[in-house]
Amino acid sequence: MSYLIKNDIQNLFVSSTNTSSQLISTTEVTLNGSEVYYTPHPQSKKVIYEYNFSFSWYPDTGNLLNIQIEQESSGAYSSLGDEWRRIPPGHNTSVGAATNCSLMYILDPWQGKKGTRLRARSHSSSWETTAHITRVYHQSVLDKPVFPTLKIYSIIGD
Protein backbone atom coordinates (compact mmCIF):
# COMPACT_ATOMS: atom_id res chain seq x y z
CA MET A 1 0.00 0.00 0.00
CA SER A 2 1.28 3.47 -0.79
CA TYR A 3 0.35 6.73 0.90
CA LEU A 4 0.21 10.18 -0.64
CA ILE A 5 1.18 13.01 1.69
CA LYS A 6 -0.91 16.06 0.84
CA ASN A 7 0.28 18.35 3.56
CA ASP A 8 3.78 19.83 3.28
CA ILE A 9 4.16 20.10 7.07
CA GLN A 10 4.50 16.94 9.12
CA ASN A 11 5.39 15.90 12.68
CA LEU A 12 4.41 19.25 14.18
CA PHE A 13 5.29 19.68 17.86
CA VAL A 14 4.44 22.79 19.90
CA SER A 15 4.93 23.62 23.56
CA SER A 16 4.46 26.50 25.98
CA THR A 17 6.59 25.95 29.06
CA ASN A 18 5.47 26.94 32.55
CA THR A 19 8.86 27.97 33.85
CA SER A 20 10.32 30.09 36.60
CA SER A 21 12.59 33.02 35.83
CA GLN A 22 16.11 32.31 34.67
CA LEU A 23 19.13 34.51 35.39
CA ILE A 24 21.34 34.75 32.32
CA SER A 25 24.90 35.47 33.47
CA THR A 26 28.31 34.71 32.01
CA THR A 27 27.83 31.02 32.76
CA GLU A 28 26.13 29.43 29.75
CA VAL A 29 22.74 27.81 30.47
CA THR A 30 20.07 26.04 28.46
CA LEU A 31 17.13 28.37 27.88
CA ASN A 32 14.11 26.89 29.63
CA GLY A 33 11.59 25.47 27.20
CA SER A 34 14.05 25.35 24.30
CA GLU A 35 15.10 21.71 24.56
CA VAL A 36 13.18 19.19 22.48
CA TYR A 37 13.83 15.58 21.54
CA TYR A 38 12.39 15.34 18.05
CA THR A 39 12.13 12.79 15.26
CA PRO A 40 11.80 14.38 11.79
CA HIS A 41 9.41 12.87 9.28
CA PRO A 42 11.30 10.25 7.18
CA GLN A 43 10.66 12.25 3.98
CA SER A 44 11.48 15.66 5.40
CA LYS A 45 13.77 17.98 3.43
CA LYS A 46 14.19 20.48 6.28
CA VAL A 47 13.20 20.91 9.92
CA ILE A 48 11.97 24.29 11.15
CA TYR A 49 12.76 25.20 14.78
CA GLU A 50 11.08 28.32 16.20
CA TYR A 51 11.50 29.63 19.76
CA ASN A 52 10.01 32.72 21.36
CA PHE A 53 10.94 34.14 24.76
CA SER A 54 11.11 37.35 26.75
CA PHE A 55 13.75 38.91 28.98
CA SER A 56 13.95 41.99 31.18
CA TRP A 57 16.54 44.48 32.34
CA TYR A 58 17.15 43.05 35.86
CA PRO A 59 19.78 42.78 37.42
CA ASP A 60 21.67 45.06 35.00
CA THR A 61 20.22 48.02 33.16
CA GLY A 62 22.19 47.19 30.02
CA ASN A 63 21.67 43.72 28.59
CA LEU A 64 23.25 41.73 25.81
CA LEU A 65 22.80 38.00 25.31
CA ASN A 66 24.69 35.46 23.26
CA ILE A 67 22.62 32.50 22.04
CA GLN A 68 23.74 29.43 20.17
CA ILE A 69 21.84 26.40 18.97
CA GLU A 70 23.12 22.94 19.85
CA GLN A 71 22.19 19.43 18.75
CA GLU A 72 22.74 16.14 20.47
CA SER A 73 24.54 13.14 19.10
CA SER A 74 24.97 9.96 21.17
CA GLY A 75 24.05 11.87 24.29
CA ALA A 76 26.51 14.73 23.84
CA TYR A 77 25.49 18.22 22.73
CA SER A 78 27.61 20.37 20.45
CA SER A 79 27.17 23.71 18.69
CA LEU A 80 26.11 23.73 15.04
CA GLY A 81 28.87 26.26 14.36
CA ASP A 82 29.81 29.91 14.68
CA GLU A 83 27.53 30.98 11.79
CA TRP A 84 24.50 29.86 13.83
CA ARG A 85 25.13 32.35 16.63
CA ARG A 86 22.43 34.87 17.51
CA ILE A 87 22.17 38.03 19.63
CA PRO A 88 18.64 39.08 20.67
CA PRO A 89 17.89 42.80 20.70
CA GLY A 90 19.97 44.46 23.43
CA HIS A 91 18.72 47.33 25.55
CA ASN A 92 19.92 49.85 28.07
CA THR A 93 17.39 51.43 30.43
CA SER A 94 15.95 50.31 33.73
CA VAL A 95 12.21 49.75 34.16
CA GLY A 96 11.28 50.03 30.50
CA ALA A 97 13.85 47.65 29.10
CA ALA A 98 12.15 44.41 28.15
CA THR A 99 12.31 42.44 24.98
CA ASN A 100 10.41 39.70 23.26
CA CYS A 101 12.54 37.73 20.82
CA SER A 102 11.60 35.24 18.09
CA LEU A 103 14.26 32.94 16.69
CA MET A 104 13.87 30.75 13.62
CA TYR A 105 16.30 28.16 12.29
CA ILE A 106 16.11 25.98 9.18
CA LEU A 107 17.81 22.73 10.14
CA ASP A 108 18.93 19.82 8.00
CA PRO A 109 16.87 16.72 8.82
CA TRP A 110 18.24 13.78 10.77
CA GLN A 111 17.33 10.15 11.38
CA GLY A 112 15.62 9.09 14.58
CA LYS A 113 15.20 11.10 17.77
CA LYS A 114 17.71 13.80 18.55
CA GLY A 115 17.86 16.64 21.08
CA THR A 116 17.99 20.30 20.06
CA ARG A 117 18.37 23.20 22.49
CA LEU A 118 19.42 26.83 22.82
CA ARG A 119 22.26 27.90 25.11
CA ALA A 120 22.54 31.46 26.39
CA ARG A 121 24.93 33.63 28.38
CA SER A 122 25.41 37.35 28.89
CA HIS A 123 28.19 39.10 27.04
CA SER A 124 29.74 40.24 30.33
CA SER A 125 29.01 40.20 34.09
CA SER A 126 27.68 43.76 33.91
CA TRP A 127 25.24 42.96 31.08
CA GLU A 128 23.19 40.24 32.78
CA THR A 129 19.45 39.79 32.37
CA THR A 130 16.52 37.69 33.58
CA ALA A 131 14.53 35.60 31.14
CA HIS A 132 10.85 34.58 31.18
CA ILE A 133 9.54 37.44 33.39
CA THR A 134 8.30 40.99 32.97
CA ARG A 135 10.18 42.38 36.03
CA VAL A 136 7.90 45.45 36.15
CA TYR A 137 4.19 45.57 35.51
CA HIS A 138 1.48 48.17 36.12
CA GLN A 139 3.82 50.74 37.70
CA SER A 140 5.42 48.36 40.20
CA VAL A 141 8.08 45.69 40.46
CA LEU A 142 6.20 42.54 39.55
CA ASP A 143 7.60 39.38 38.04
CA LYS A 144 4.80 38.30 35.75
CA PRO A 145 5.65 35.05 33.98
CA VAL A 146 6.18 35.01 30.22
CA PHE A 147 6.16 31.40 29.10
CA PRO A 148 8.60 30.58 26.30
CA THR A 149 7.07 28.83 23.29
CA LEU A 150 8.58 26.28 20.96
CA LYS A 151 7.45 25.02 17.57
CA ILE A 152 9.24 22.39 15.53
CA TYR A 153 8.07 20.66 12.35
CA SER A 154 9.24 18.84 9.24
CA ILE A 155 9.04 20.27 5.73
CA ILE A 156 8.25 17.82 2.95
CA GLY A 157 8.64 20.33 0.08
CA ASP A 158 11.78 22.26 -0.95
Added chain:
Amino acid sequence: MTFFNSKISAIKTIRALPNTQLSSNSWQQLSGSRITYTPSKDAQNVIYQFSYGWHRSSNDDNLAHIKMVSGSNENEINSSPSDVFGVNFNVGASNVYSRGNVTFKRIIPAWQGEKVIQLNFRHYSNSFVVEMHDIDYWNGIATSNPINCHLLIYSTE
Protein backbone atom coordinates in the same frame (compact mmCIF):
# COMPACT_ATOMS: atom_id res chain seq x y z
CA MET B 1 -19.64 29.32 14.33
CA THR B 2 -16.94 29.69 11.70
CA PHE B 3 -14.22 27.18 11.08
CA PHE B 4 -11.02 27.87 9.21
CA ASN B 5 -9.27 24.98 7.58
CA SER B 6 -6.40 26.48 5.62
CA LYS B 7 -4.10 24.19 3.75
CA ILE B 8 -0.39 24.94 3.66
CA SER B 9 1.43 24.12 0.44
CA ALA B 10 4.30 25.05 -1.88
CA ILE B 11 6.76 25.42 0.99
CA LYS B 12 10.25 26.61 0.14
CA THR B 13 13.19 27.30 2.42
CA ILE B 14 16.55 28.97 1.95
CA ARG B 15 19.39 29.02 4.46
CA ALA B 16 22.24 31.27 3.37
CA LEU B 17 25.53 32.54 4.76
CA PRO B 18 25.88 35.92 3.03
CA ASN B 19 28.76 38.32 3.19
CA THR B 20 28.19 41.05 5.76
CA GLN B 21 26.52 44.18 4.38
CA LEU B 22 26.84 47.82 5.43
CA SER B 23 23.84 50.07 4.96
CA SER B 24 24.08 53.22 2.86
CA ASN B 25 21.85 56.07 1.68
CA SER B 26 20.74 53.91 -1.27
CA TRP B 27 18.39 50.95 -1.25
CA GLN B 28 20.09 47.60 -1.65
CA GLN B 29 19.03 43.97 -1.51
CA LEU B 30 19.19 42.35 1.92
CA SER B 31 21.22 39.28 1.00
CA GLY B 32 19.51 35.95 1.60
CA SER B 33 16.01 37.46 1.42
CA ARG B 34 15.43 36.94 -2.32
CA ILE B 35 13.30 34.09 -3.58
CA THR B 36 11.68 33.21 -6.89
CA TYR B 37 8.28 31.85 -5.97
CA THR B 38 5.07 30.62 -7.56
CA PRO B 39 2.12 30.39 -5.15
CA SER B 40 0.09 27.20 -5.23
CA LYS B 41 -2.83 27.16 -7.66
CA ASP B 42 -5.57 27.87 -5.12
CA ALA B 43 -3.56 30.07 -2.77
CA GLN B 44 -5.24 33.02 -1.06
CA ASN B 45 -2.15 34.29 0.72
CA VAL B 46 1.59 33.81 0.83
CA ILE B 47 3.44 33.71 4.14
CA TYR B 48 6.97 35.11 4.00
CA GLN B 49 9.23 34.61 7.04
CA PHE B 50 12.85 35.79 7.21
CA SER B 51 15.29 35.73 10.12
CA TYR B 52 18.60 37.64 10.19
CA GLY B 53 21.01 39.36 12.56
CA TRP B 54 22.37 42.92 12.64
CA HIS B 55 24.51 45.24 14.76
CA ARG B 56 25.58 48.84 15.06
CA SER B 57 28.47 50.07 12.98
CA SER B 58 30.85 52.90 13.94
CA ASN B 59 28.21 54.85 15.92
CA ASP B 60 25.86 53.71 18.66
CA ASP B 61 22.96 55.24 16.74
CA ASN B 62 21.58 53.14 13.92
CA LEU B 63 18.36 52.96 11.97
CA ALA B 64 17.56 50.71 9.03
CA HIS B 65 14.52 51.12 6.80
CA ILE B 66 13.44 47.81 5.30
CA LYS B 67 10.80 47.13 2.65
CA MET B 68 9.62 44.25 0.52
CA VAL B 69 9.90 44.61 -3.24
CA SER B 70 8.93 42.39 -6.16
CA GLY B 71 9.65 41.88 -9.84
CA SER B 72 8.55 39.51 -12.56
CA ASN B 73 12.15 38.29 -12.90
CA GLU B 74 15.64 39.00 -11.55
CA ASN B 75 16.43 41.61 -14.20
CA GLU B 76 13.30 43.55 -13.32
CA ILE B 77 13.78 43.41 -9.55
CA ASN B 78 17.39 44.54 -10.02
CA SER B 79 16.55 47.45 -12.30
CA SER B 80 13.07 48.61 -11.30
CA PRO B 81 11.75 46.87 -8.18
CA SER B 82 8.11 47.43 -7.23
CA ASP B 83 7.29 48.14 -3.58
CA VAL B 84 4.94 45.60 -2.01
CA PHE B 85 2.20 47.71 -0.41
CA GLY B 86 2.13 47.64 3.39
CA VAL B 87 5.39 45.76 3.95
CA ASN B 88 7.75 48.32 5.48
CA PHE B 89 9.47 48.44 8.85
CA ASN B 90 12.29 50.13 10.76
CA VAL B 91 14.93 48.51 12.96
CA GLY B 92 17.22 50.60 15.11
CA ALA B 93 18.58 51.55 18.52
CA SER B 94 20.72 54.26 20.04
CA ASN B 95 23.15 52.82 22.56
CA VAL B 96 26.21 50.61 22.83
CA TYR B 97 23.98 47.52 23.10
CA SER B 98 22.55 48.16 19.62
CA ARG B 99 22.40 44.78 17.97
CA GLY B 100 19.83 42.09 17.56
CA ASN B 101 18.01 39.40 15.65
CA VAL B 102 14.90 40.00 13.56
CA THR B 103 12.42 37.29 12.63
CA PHE B 104 10.12 39.04 10.19
CA LYS B 105 6.80 37.48 9.16
CA ARG B 106 4.27 38.91 6.74
CA ILE B 107 1.09 37.72 5.05
CA ILE B 108 0.80 39.01 1.49
CA PRO B 109 -1.95 38.37 -1.08
CA ALA B 110 -1.14 35.53 -3.47
CA TRP B 111 -0.42 36.16 -7.16
CA GLN B 112 -0.56 34.18 -10.38
CA GLY B 113 2.61 32.68 -11.81
CA GLU B 114 6.24 33.25 -10.90
CA LYS B 115 7.57 36.35 -9.14
CA VAL B 116 10.78 37.36 -7.44
CA ILE B 117 10.42 38.95 -4.01
CA GLN B 118 13.05 40.21 -1.57
CA LEU B 119 13.74 42.74 1.18
CA ASN B 120 15.61 45.97 0.37
CA PHE B 121 17.19 48.19 3.01
CA ARG B 122 18.94 51.54 3.54
CA HIS B 123 19.78 53.65 6.57
CA TYR B 124 18.15 56.85 7.80
CA SER B 125 21.30 58.94 7.27
CA ASN B 126 25.06 58.47 7.28
CA SER B 127 25.09 58.77 11.10
CA PHE B 128 22.86 55.69 11.45
CA VAL B 129 24.83 52.92 9.74
CA VAL B 130 23.85 49.27 10.28
CA GLU B 131 25.83 46.11 9.54
CA MET B 132 23.84 43.02 8.51
CA HIS B 133 24.57 39.29 8.85
CA ASP B 134 27.35 39.67 11.39
CA ILE B 135 28.00 39.39 15.13
CA ASP B 136 30.55 41.78 16.62
CA TYR B 137 30.48 40.77 20.31
CA TRP B 138 30.66 37.18 21.55
CA ASN B 139 31.50 35.61 24.90
CA GLY B 140 33.01 38.78 26.26
CA ILE B 141 35.23 39.74 23.34
CA ALA B 142 34.87 41.84 20.21
CA THR B 143 34.83 39.71 17.09
CA SER B 144 33.65 39.62 13.50
CA ASN B 145 31.53 36.55 12.97
CA PRO B 146 29.38 36.23 9.82
CA ILE B 147 26.08 34.49 10.61
CA ASN B 148 23.52 32.68 8.49
CA CYS B 149 19.98 33.81 7.70
CA HIS B 150 16.83 31.76 7.21
CA LEU B 151 13.94 32.19 4.77
CA LEU B 152 10.65 30.27 4.82
CA ILE B 153 7.81 30.84 2.37
CA TYR B 154 4.55 28.99 1.76
CA SER B 155 1.04 29.34 0.36
CA THR B 156 -2.22 29.13 2.28
CA GLU B 157 -5.46 28.17 0.53
